Amino acid sequence: MDSADSADRYVPDSVRQAVKVLIVGAFGVGKTTLVGSVSEIEPLRTEETVTGAAVGVDALAGVEDKRTTTVAMDFGRLTLNDRLVMYLFGAPGQRRYWGMWDGLAEGALGVLAVVDTRRLAESFEVLAELELRGLPFVVAVNRFPDSEDHPVAELRGALDLTGDTPVVTFDARDRASSIDALITLVQSISGGATGPAGTEGTDHPDEAARGPVAYAPRQGERLPAER
Amino acid sequence: MTGNGGYRDSALRPYVITGGKFRPSRAALGVETLLLRAETAGPLPVTATRESRALVRMCERLLSLAEAAAHLKLPLSLVKVLASELVDAGYLVARSGIPQAARPDMELLQEVLDGLRRLR
Ligand SMILES: Nc1nc2c(ncn2[C@@H]2O[C@H](COP(=O)(O)OP(=O)(O)O)[C@@H](O)[C@H]2O)c(=O)[nH]1
Numbered sequence A: 001m002d003s004a005d006s007a008d009r010y011v012p013d014s015v016r017q018a019v020k021v022l023i024v025g026a027f028g029v030g031k032t033t034l035v036g037s038v039s040e041i042e043p044l045r046t047e048e049t050v051t052g053a054a055v056g057v058d059a060l061a062g063v064e065d066k067r068t069t070t071v072a073m074d075f076g077r078l079t080l081n082d083r084l085v086m087y088l089f090g091a092p093g094q095r096r097y098w099g100m101w102d103g104l105a106e107g108a109l110g111v112l113a114v115v116d117t118r119r120l121a122e123s124f125e126v127l128a129e130l131e132l133r134g135l136p137f138v139v140a141v142n143r144f145p146d147s148e149d150h151p152v153a154e155l156r157g158a159l160d161l162t163g164d165t166p167v168v169t170f171d172a173r174d175r176a177s178s179i180d181a182l183i184t185l186v187q188s189i190s191g192g193a194t195g196p197a198g199t200e201g202t203d204h205p206d207e208a209a210r211g212p213v214a215y216a217p218r219q220g221e222r223l224p225a226e227r
Numbered sequence B: 001m002t003g004n005g006g007y008r009d010s011a012l013r014p015y016v017i018t019g020g021k022f023r024p025s026r027a028a029l030g031v032e033t034l035l036l037r038a039e040t041a042g043p044l045p046v047t048a049t050r051e052s053r054a055l056v057r058m059c060e061r062l063l064s065l066a067e068a069a070a071h072l073k074l075p076l077s078l079v080k081v082l083a084s085e086l087v088d089a090g091y092l093v094a095r096s097g098i099p100q101a102a103r104p105d106m107e108l109l110q111e112v113l114d115g116l117r118r119l120r
């Protein structure tokens, strides 16, 4: 497994900081495709254990078990400059995997919520959970060839999004298009102060007043340790 | 996990025997945290586990925790615990990401944006 090209796997020595973005979405929306099209390394796969006691469990329903399951997660890397790299972590959006988001979202810049318009309903609970957690996110609508062309306003309504959540359409197979979706995310996190608002949603009138989206620590979240 | 007994390293053992479920004490590492073998560190104790040795070897040059886990084909949660312990013990150094409680500053966000635009 230590192949001849194992030296290529390393991060340049000059890099001092890593940022990360979380990619979530229902099964088959294009998370793996997105990671593959923007990553400069061959996308990697690793496993995380998730304990059933996920956040947001409906106590009344009582369907969530406490077993520990293993979830595969794929991720990729982008070198942004000689001192900064970005990691993209793709995580499944189904409720039973929400426990996995905890460790991934901690310290993340934000979340790209990938959506397939042919199966919108599968995204409802993903988006609701992101809103509940107060994570800064952008909805990235992956255009499939047989997707109908819905106006963004219509999608926003159908997804029941709050007024200031940016929505961007993109093609997960296309590198530039996927990077544009990431750019929209970063712009929205910085409240538009970092550059021209190129996408619908980032020029919301409240945006400037709101400033950068804050991380809302969840109840019971452990205190940050030194890092 | 090793499964083969005989390891008695006092520092690593609690984590190993709890199968990585034990909460790391000091160094809270993220999946994106960059790890590097500490130049000044001596060899690991003879009792160190195979997994810890492999991790330190993997981090001979700079690599994120998640990448190390993927290359070693070990679960992330286990590597988090091992790495945390190795950082605490001075065998690995961590180059941090954004502290959990802090929000990224404008300067960093601008740097990220510029980088993304360049790559586009
Ligand atoms: N036509 C088209 N197919 C896509 C696109 N994105 C993903 N796919 C395909 O849809 C399937 C599921 O995508 P994948 O990235 O594995 O989804 P994931 O489950 O979210 O990781 C794969 O067969 C992809 O090839 C896209 O933008 N256009």
Ligand SMILES: [Mg+2]
Pocket (backbone or CB within 6 Å): A031, A032, A033, A090
């Ligand atoms: Mg996938």
